[in-house]
Amino acid sequence: MRFEELGPNVLMFVGDDYESVATAFLDGSDVLLVDSLASVADARWLHGVLCGQMGKTVRAIAATHFMSDHIAGMTLFPDALTIAHRHYRQTFLSQNQRVDELYREPQVVFDSTMKLRWGQHELHFLHNPGKTMDHVSVDVPTADLVCVGDNIVGNIVYLSKADPVLIRTAIGRIRQLGRSTIIGGHMGRFSAAVLDNAxxxxxxxxxxxxxxxxxxxxxxxxxxxxxxxxxxxxxxxxxxxxxxxxxxxxxxxxxxxxxxxxxxxxxxxxxxx
The missing domain is CATH 1.10.10 (Arc Repressor Mutant, subunit A)
Incomplete structure (x- = not known):
């Protein structure tokens, strides 16, 4: 398990299970998480670092997509506001390795786009179906990065039950954002070239x-x-x-x-x- 600072008030955490990624945006002592790792053990480590060591409070957790290997932290931060695309349930039910114990009903759902100001950063939530129908790209122009979930897996893609054409189209939309740092759902951060590689x-x-x-x-x-x-x-x-x-x-x-x-x-x- 590891974490690193990506820029002012942005931290990235990579867990052991599936090398799943969580990105933390800081506003003073308050934290918004994009994704929250793949296992309870990893989520407890995340909780220990953010809340125990840093003294932060997780106020909101947004999902790039509602699969078990990205939402483990939702149950460990019961007071955090949960955010997902409106097709979240279809994705959760259709996954290959569903873990019902990690499920938590999102309190805020949206359809096509949503903007949220968090401290110095503005997060643009963009519906971008590809690997799953609820997939969201979280574009952060103020940090020159975008969280893309599982529309890429490092320099490749994972097809699972998805339409390959839909995945390719989703990656194309991410390219159009023009961000220099790409945060995958697994493995960590990449340069923009990872999109062409995928x-x-x-x-x-x-x-x-x-x-x-x-x-x-x-x-x-x-x-x-x-x-x-x-x-x-x-x-x-x-x-x-x-x-x-x-x-x-x-x-x-x-x-x-x-x-x-x-x-x-x-x-x-x-x-x-």
């Missing part, structure tokens, strides 16, 4: 899967997809981290189990007919 990975993975689905015998498709190396998908400048390698393998399983890019393969064949 799109590169998604496009190369899609191309590789389409080639296999179109050209390989049906009985070989699953094994060939499972053997796609991450090195053939990441941008040339990227050395994949172990976390990215793990989630690339998860992507390959998802692609086989959910027939991801099968429609794209069909469309490519129809277009060549």
């Amino acid at each position: 799109i590169h990975y998604l496009d190369r993975l899609r191309e590789a899967v389409i080639r296999i689905r179109v050209g390989a015998p049906l009985h070989e498709v699953a094994d060939r997809i499972a053997s796609i190396a991450i090195e053939t998908c990441v941008a040339p400048s990227v050395e994949p981290a172990s976390f990215e390698r793990q989630w690339h393998q998860n992507n390959l399983k998802v692609i086989v189990e959910q027939s991801v890019f099968a429609l794209d393969a069909f469309a490519s064949q129809a277009g060549n007919a």
Whole structure:
């Protein structure tokens, strides 16, 4: 577990479980959290640092998306105002590894956009569906950063049950904000180049899967997809981290189990007919 200062009155915390990220915005002794880590143990550490060591009080917790690995702290700060997009419940119910004990009903829900002034910073909450339908990008122009949740996973993406086109579109919207620091839902902070890297990975993975689905015998498709190396998908400048390698393998399983890019393969064949 680690934390670092990203700028005046902005701290980033990275937990042990899933390397989940929480970003703290400070207004004197008051704190607004964007996401709150993945486990009770990590959330207790966050509580100990912010409240015990620093003497702060968490007044509000906003979720980039309502999955269990990002909302663990909500139950440990019972007096904090909870904020989420209005599709939060659909996301919570549809996740693969739901932890009902971490669920806490959000007290403020919004639809497309919301602005909130917190001390010296202004937070722009922008609905940006991609990995999930409730995904929110939290743009902070005053800190030149944006919290993007799981619309990227480091230099790659995680497909899960999402539409890859929706993920790509979401990343494109984040690029348009023009921020120099990108805070992912996992791993930590990145330069703006991470967005191009994630799109590169998604496009190369899609191309590789389409080639296999179109050209390989049906009985070989699953094994060939499972053997796609991450090195053939990441941008040339990227050395994949172990976390990215793990989630690339998860992507390959998802692609086989959910027939991801099968429609794209069909469309490519129809277009060549």
